[in-house]
Structures are given as C-alpha cells and as structure tokens.
Amino acid sequence: MDQTKRQPRIKGWRFVLLVLCSALVASGLVRALWIDGYFIPSQSMEPAFRQDDRILVSRTAFQTDPVRRGDIVVFDGRGTFAPLDSGRGPLGEAITGAAVWLGLAGSDTMYIKRVIGVPGDLVACCDSAGMVTVNGEPLDEPYLYPGDVPSTQEFEALVPAGRLWVMGDHRSVSADSRSLLGAPGGGMVPVDRVVGRPIRIIWPLDRFAPVPRPAAAGPSTQNGQ
Secondary structure (H helix, E strand, O other): OHHHHHHHHHHHHHHHHHHHHHHHHHHHHHHHHOEEEEEOOOOOOOOOOOOOOEEEEEOOOOOOOOOOOOOEEEEEOEOOOEOOOOOOHHHHHHHHHHHHHOOOOOOOOEEEEEEEEOOOOEEEEOOOOOOOEEOOEEOOOOOOOOOOOOOOOOEEEEOOOOEEEEEOOOHHHOOOHHHHOOOHHHHOEEHHHEEEEEEEEEEOHHHOEEOOOOOOOOOOOOOOO
16 A cells, blocks of 8 residues: 555656756756856956856857957857866866856856957057057947056057957956966967857846847958958
C-alpha cells in the first residue's frame, strides 16, 4: 500500500525535474545564441549605462551589419583587457561563472565600451581644441559624461586589421584602449571577441528602456571603409 501511494509522488517529482532541466537547457541555448544578460560593474559608460544596471545583449546584432564606429559593444576582454588565466582554478572558475550566469555578480572578463576606431583608422588625441581625432578629423562626442574632456592622456594609434579601438564614455574613470597602449595588442580588442550589442536596460525598473543603436560616427577610414 505504501509503495502504491508513493508512486504518483515520485513520478510528479520526475516531471518537475524534467521541466526544470528543459527550461535550463532552453535558457542556455537562448543566451548562447541570441540574447544574453549582463551586469554593468563600473561607472565607465555613464551616462548611457550606470553602475549596477542589468542589460540585455544581442549576440546576433553584428552578423548582418558589422561593428562600426560609434557602436557600444560588449566584449570578452581575456587576452587584452584581462589575463587569459584568472588564477582561480577550475572550481573557482565554475563558481564565478555560475554567479555571473545567474546575474548575481558581474564578470571580471566581460567589458562594455564604445568603438572609437575601426580597422584602418588612425586614432589620436588631442588636437588644438582638445578633441579626439580619427584620420585627422575631430570626433564629435555628445555622449561624453558631463564635465569630462575627451582625454587627459595623449595617444596616437593605427588600428590594425581585425581590431577595434574602444573607450568608455566616462573618460575620467574608464580603463580602456588608452590604458593598454604598451600591452600586447596595444589595447585594441579583436573583432572576434565582441559578444554583441546592448539592446535594452532591464534593471532597475525605473530605467527599463530599449537601447537604440547609435548613428555611425566619424570620418571615412584610411582604407576606404
């Protein structure tokens, strides 16, 4: 009798477990192929994105229309902005990865910045007016954090094929391509490390809003792009 009574209960738990596993697999596929969620860990992209914002990122946004100057991109910074090996070991990586996947923590290898230079661009700062230039032409930057100047650091870099020069909008607190000029890769992000483009702020709720793609910015590149 006891065994007969327990059978439906066991089958019920199996069904719940199957539904949960199916939901996790479906969620994993969506996040791996189409849309993922990210946590903004710093103030480097203010005012567009604030620290602790949660955003949705389209992984397919650049499949038909490549990254262009002015785009905001989320990218994997391992090998450029972050070490390839975190030093945490397999277990530490698994725990950290799970926390990031669940939205409980920000990733220390994923970054969000604005594309200032694309392959073939000569990016420099600053001209006589204190502006960043691209191929010798001043870059209009209405997105800069109020009160910030385009850069307090002088630089000049030719963006090679397959790379991007990126900077934060809150220049005074942003660690970006300027900070890594002497590092391998010259602080420029490989195009194939770009995960996608932010398409919506989902948290906090008072900032719930779509994120439109910026208009293409700047002059023509040296190689005709």
